[in-house]
Amino acid sequence: MTVRIVFLGPLRDLAGEDSREVPAPLGWAGLLDAVGPEVAEQLNEQRVNVACAGKVLGDKTALNAQDGDEVALLPPVSGG
């Protein structure tokens, strides 16, 4: 009964790991608790997105991850 949190890009360095397993279900408050204060501060910024089960959330604070879901923390991108 777990949710996997995935840290992308610079958030990976901040978290010190690629991913972390936490108990399901997982909401916004639980996510902020689980990732530690530094990552939580980034998550509160508007330009950081959250995806759950392969979908980017329009309102990340409405996160409601269930058992087996992957929650991805997506900092600002830089492709091309």
Place this chain on the structure above:
Amino acid sequence: MTVRIVFLGPLRDLAGEDSREVPAPLGWAGLLDAVGPEVAEQLNEQRVNVACAGKVLGDKTALNAQDGDEVALLPPVSGG
């Protein structure tokens, strides 16, 4: 002591030939006379340009072609 008039694009069909030699010097009035009424009518249109000795004339009515010059009649282009 001649000027060579070159007919480009559709003007070639209208003139019925690729080029024509006429006596030098050649001015605007002489050019209109030399090319026949159909081509002259086209020449009077703003979108038809005239080049003399490899330069497109800003004011084609100021044409003043000397012996050995080539005068090119340039209808609207369609490249690319």
Place this chain on the structure above:
Amino acid sequence: MKDIRLLNSPFIPGVLIGPFTNAHPGLGGVCTFVGEVRGEVDVELLELSHYEPLTLPSMEELAEQAIAHFDLMGMLMVHRVGPMHPGEPIVCVSAAAKHRRGAIDAVDFAMDHLKSAAWFWKREKRNGEWHWIEPRADDYADLARWSD
């Protein structure tokens, strides 16, 4: 024809663009943009990471938008991921259309979106240390051109 790929190893754009072009008989024009890892003085290595569950689906969706919006016959969109060296192609976008305007605008549109709206994160190694690259303000401005 929609040909969208993520590649882990170097590629030669011409090898992709030739067959892509030939796949669209009757086309009027093909516009192609190839971006390379710039050889800044002290960059040893560049690494592009991505998030698999989002990256390819979002590129597919971007290509579909471009095809519909610019009336394309086809779009090729190839992006490298992983470590790469200066001088290597990192992205290749190609659009085939009946008319040149659609092909050129589609490439412009796709590149702006890949730069600042696709799920890639770039870092570069200089003097043995990794540095994350954030999008430039210019990239956001370029993207905003399409949001009218």
Place this chain on the structure above:
Amino acid sequence: MKDIRLLNSPFIPGVLIGPFTNAHPGLGGVCTFVGEVRGEVDVELLELSHYEPLTLPSMEELAEQAIAHFDLMGMLMVHRVGPMHPGEPIVCVSAAAKHRRGAIDAVDFAMDHLKSAAWFWKREKRNGEWHWIEPRADDYADLARWSD
């Protein structure tokens, strides 16, 4: 590097673009447009005529303008003349630059000018008869975008 050519026979764009790209180490991006003779239903042959003393000098000047205005590292501009068949490339413009915006805009600029401000005349043979092609109003409108 400025590489401007008029060609009397068919060419393969990739054969030109590979070496052109390799000639600019340190580039950020290369944008290329290739226009082909469209295979309209009844077109047998297309013929492009030009005026030698003006054509190549005006293409050279156009490339110089583009290089200066869009801060290019190089420009390739190749145009077919003479008779050609549907499906054959008729024009290839490629721009190499540090940044993608310059490369894409330069190709856009060069194509608009080649379409309606370079010394080419196009006619096509349909059912055994030649017909001259005039520039479309769209082409003039495209060109006007650059005259601010």
